[in-house]
Amino acid sequence: MTPGSPGVNVPIVTEAAATGDVAELYGEIRDHFGLGLVPDVFKLVSTRSRFLKVFWDGYRSVFDEGELSRDVKELIAAFVAREVSCHYCVDAHTLFLDLLGADAALKASLSVAEVEQMDLPEPVRELLRLAKRITDESHRVTEADFAKARACGWSDAQILEALWTACQFNWVTRMVSAAGLVSLGQLAEFEPATGR
Numbered sequence: 375m376t377p378g379s380p381g382v383n384v385p386i387v388t389e390a391a392a393t394g395d396v397a398e399l400y401g402e403i404r405d406h407f408g409l410g411l412v413p414d415v416f417k418l419v420s421t422r423s424r425f426l427k428v429f430w431d432g433y434r435s436v437f438d439e440g441e442l443s444r445d446v447k448e449l450i451a452a453f454v455a456r457e458v459s460c461h462y463c464v465d466a467h468t469l470f471l472d473l474l475g476a477d478a479a480l481k482a483s484l485s486v487a488e489v490e491q492m493d494l495p496e497p498v499r500e501l502l503r504l505a506k507r508i509t510d511e512s513h514r515v516t517e518a519d520f521a522k523a524r525a526c527g528w529s530d531a532q533i534l535e536a537l538w539t540a541c542q543f544n545w546v547t548r549m550v551s552a553a554g555l556v557s558l559g560q561l562a563e564f565e566p567a568t569g570r
Contacts, residue, residue: 382555382561384418385421386420396423414555417561436451440535452471457506457509458509460547462550462556469558500522508544
């Protein structure tokens with residue numbers, strides 16, 4: 375465990391210090407992403423292996439399979455992050471859009487303030503409208519919001535997945551911001567022998 379890690383408000387377990395369940399989960403996460411490292415966001419809950427498992431399972435429930443394409447789910451995640459000013463999550467999911475080879479319009483849409491002005495197909499804009507409503511005023515979401523998404527051709531299963539994705543990233547972005555994680559690589563581990 376590393377208290378006072380660079381700029382975050384919670385102690386973390388570094389990859390080098392991980393043992394037991396945390397080491398096993400870190401291994402799964404590393405293998406899943408194929409980046410040779412555990413993304414910083416997962417380290418935020420690493421002192422509680424049960425929290426880490428729930429977080430990892432939640433992440434996989436969004437992205438491992440489903441009715442919506444991966445790029446649409448990444449767009450919803452990045453859009454929610456943008457709406458709540460979580461720079462780490464915007465950067466992470468914009469990076470995933472790049473790695474997926476997603477249409478450039480998806481990534482470019484994140485720099486446009488209003489959903490109505492985004493150069494996206496109307497059905498995708500409707501899912502972003504729903505994500506915005508969930509993010510800004512979930513207590514006011516009604517059947518009419520879901521009916522609009524259905525009218526754009528989305529199935530109930532796809533709408534549920536959009537809802538799930540938006541809700542997952544509403545809690546993740548708030549945890550990331552409250553914990554003080556602001557940039558990719560912020561919790562990068564250095565080789566002790568070289569200080570790099």
